[in-house]
Amino acid sequence: MRFRNPPPPRLKKVQGQGSITLCSANVTSYNTAVSSWLAARLGRGTQVFAIQETHQTETKTKQTQRQLKSWGLEGFYLPAEATGCGGTAGGQFIVAARTVGASTLASYSLGGNGWCGILLELAGCKLALFSIYLRTGEGLFGSTNCQLLGALRGCLKSLADGLPWLVVGDWNAEPSALGESDFLRAVSGAILDTGEPTYSTSASALDYAVAHKSLAGLCSIQVTWDVPWRPHAAVVLRINIGHLPLRGATRMCLCCQDLGFLGAVLKLTMYSCALSWSVLASSCVILNCHKFSADGWPKLRVG
Numbered sequence: 001m002r003f004r005n006p007p008p009p010r011l012k013k014v015q016g017q018g019s020i021t022l023c024s025a026n027v028t029s030y031n032t033a034v035s036s037w038l039a040a041r042l043g044r045g046t047q048v049f050a051i052q053e054t055h056q057t058e059t060k061t062k063q064t065q066r067q068l069k070s071w072g073l074e075g076f077y078l079p080a081e082a083t084g085c086g087g088t089a090g091g092q093f094i095v096a097a098r099t100v101g102a103s104t105l106a107s108y109s110l111g112g113n114g115w116c117g118i119l120l121e122l123a124g125c126k127l128a129l130f131s132i133y134l135r136t137g138e139g140l141f142g143s144t145n146c147q148l149l150g151a152l153r154g155c156l157k158s159l160a161d162g163l164p165w166l167v168v169g170d171w172n173a174e175p176s177a178l179g180e181s182d183f184l185r186a187v188s189g190a191i192l193d194t195g196e197p198t199y200s201t202s203a204s205a206l207d208y209a210v211a212h213k214s215l216a217g218l219c220s221i222q223v224t225w226d227v228p229w230r231p232h233a234a235v236v237l238r239i240n241i242g243h244l245p246l247r248g249a250t251r252m253c254l255c256c257q258d259l260g261f262l263g264a265v266l267k268l269t270m271y272s273c274a275l276s277w278s279v280l281a282s283s284c285v286i287l288n289c290h291k292f293s294a295d296g297w298p299k300l301r302v303g
Helices: 032-043 058-070 143-158 175-179 183-187
Strands: 019-026 048-052 073-078 092-097 102-110 113-122 125-133 165-170 189-192 207-212 219-224 234-240 264-271 274-281
Touching (some): 019 125, 019 165, 058 073, 073 113, 092 113, 092 125, 102 143, 113 165, 143 165, 143 183, 175 183, 183 189, 183 207, 207 219, 207 234
Antiparallel strands (some): 019 234, 048 092, 073 092, 102 113, 113 125, 165 207, 219 234
16 A cells, blocks of 8 residues: 555654653545544644544545555554444544554544543653544534543553543534533543634634643644635644653453443452452443443453
């Protein structure tokens, strides 16, 4: 397979000081122009990409994964899902350069919307990064988005104490709406946005980030319209990794694809060699949804 741009040059190994640059964008549809833009950004030093609304089937997603892997990028990919009317909905991925030690963490998907996360293992510290794409037209607390945010909240709260995290992408809601919810308080998060519109059709700010309060002060964010697509802009974040806490992280990955219940909650806590299960009520805390096993319990995958 041939591509318009040659593979970008290798990036220098991050040594635990300096910063990481992350680009996030809803690209409307992943194509050659988007691939060329990504290659150019990678060549200029961007280490992490969070891309939403790819509209790529599983087959095309695997092709993109192979291409980006040849460029030295590893991460988590969620294919788009068929609409039943001949089209596709959603699809996203988050990838990082091998030089920052990326590995898959967790994901959750419903109807093409959802989120996926990776773990960066830097020199002396770790950092969890997530891409998010919420459903349009139903607000933050519609049926689908309520499940997605509930699962994300459970994932963030289940991370090891002291592990910094950041979620970026297309929230399909203004920052003020998210700020008025209980979500930020529940996860000890802070909104990172520029106050500028990122969606030209309605002059709305839909693309931004949420970071743990311990990380928010180490981040800067800006909007760029220097992109080959519309109507979304891209957002660029720089994270000062020189001041990240020198702590480890517990990796976990609970797979279940389609939740048939909302009242019961399955929470998985993993410590070295022991697993403890507890079922809670009233909110959804499910990680990385794929398929239920025959007996109705989610399958466990530690990745």
